[in-house]
Amino acid sequence: MTQDEMKNDVAKAALMYVVPNTIIGVGTGSTANFFIDALATMKDQIVGAVASSLATQERLEGHNIPVFDLNDVETMSVYIDGADESDVELNLIKGGGGALTREKIVAAVAQQFVCIADESKLVNVMGEFPLPVEVIPMSVNYVKREITNNIGGTPVLREGFVTDNGNLILDVKSLKITDPKALETELNNIVGVVTNGLFANRSADVLLLGTQQGVKTITL
Ligand code: 5RP
Numbered sequence: 001m002t003q004d005e006m007k008n009d010v011a012k013a014a015l016m017y018v019v020p021n022t023i024i025g026v027g028t029g030s031t032a033n034f035f036i037d038a039l040a041t042m043k044d045q046i047v048g049a050v051a052s053s054l055a056t057q058e059r060l061e062g063h064n065i066p067v068f069d070l071n072d073v074e075t076m077s078v079y080i081d082g083a084d085e086s087d088v089e090l091n092l093i094k095g096g097g098g099a100l101t102r103e104k105i106v107a108a109v110a111q112q113f114v115c116i117a118d119e120s121k122l123v124n125v126m127g128e129f130p131l132p133v134e135v136i137p138m139s140v141n142y143v144k145r146e147i148t149n150n151i152g153g154t155p156v157l158r159e160g161f162v163t164d165n166g167n168l169i170l171d172v173k174s175l176k177i178t179d180p181k182a183l184e185t186e187l188n189n190i191v192g193v194v195t196n197g198l199f200a201n202r203s204a205d206v207l208l209l210g211t212q213q214g215v216k217t218i219t220l
Helices: 003-017 030-045 054-062 100-109 137-151 180-188
Strands: 023-026 048-051 079-081 113-118 131-135 154-157 168-173 193-196 206-211 214-219
Touching: 003 030, 003 113, 003 206, 003 214, 023 030, 023 100, 030 054, 030 079, 030 113, 048 054, 048 100, 079 100, 100 131, 100 193, 131 137, 137 154, 137 168, 137 180, 180 193
Parallel strands: 023 048, 023 079, 079 113, 113 206
Antiparallel strands: 131 168, 131 193, 154 168, 206 214
8 A cells, every 4th residue: 555545544534533514624734635635525514624724725625615714713623634743642743844833723723633644654752754843034043043052953944935824944853852742832932933843732632544454543
């Protein structure tokens, strides 16, 4: 089975977490795109969706799925999104596609967070995937120095990339993340950081993992 086939399998498996007659949150990336395409087959059963990026909004609208502004929505039954890494406690690294801030906001509002990923994303210790940090443009060099001097790892500016919020991304390489909650909080306390791609203080509730043996469901 290819990686895309595993992504497609978990995307379809996630449909059983979609609660009929509610608004759901939809993530960003190639796995989320498989999910959006699968969601289109049951679009008449939901009220609509909140998108975690402009790209996701476009894809949802392409399927004629109603897209709601988060400010017009009080709650969502579920948020379904991919990840760049997950550990066994369902802490995640996200933001490979640069949508981490909107993803974190939508995840915070949803009642349940279902992460969909292929088996390559499950790791023992997170950090091999560079940790994305969204920063206000004028603070890039200050935040770089703070990370290098006080936290560790090597922050590298993502060249030629601007987020949907008009900000920049530092990808922090060579981290060994042994305390994801503490690192998430510490990074967010640096002035100029909008948020970082660690989803540990609000981790996933369910991980659907696409494997060669089929879809595995991991919960805490
Ligand atoms: C985008 C994300 C994605 O969920 C993450 O990058 C995984 O992407 P893919 O499903 O393409 O492997 O966080 O900001």
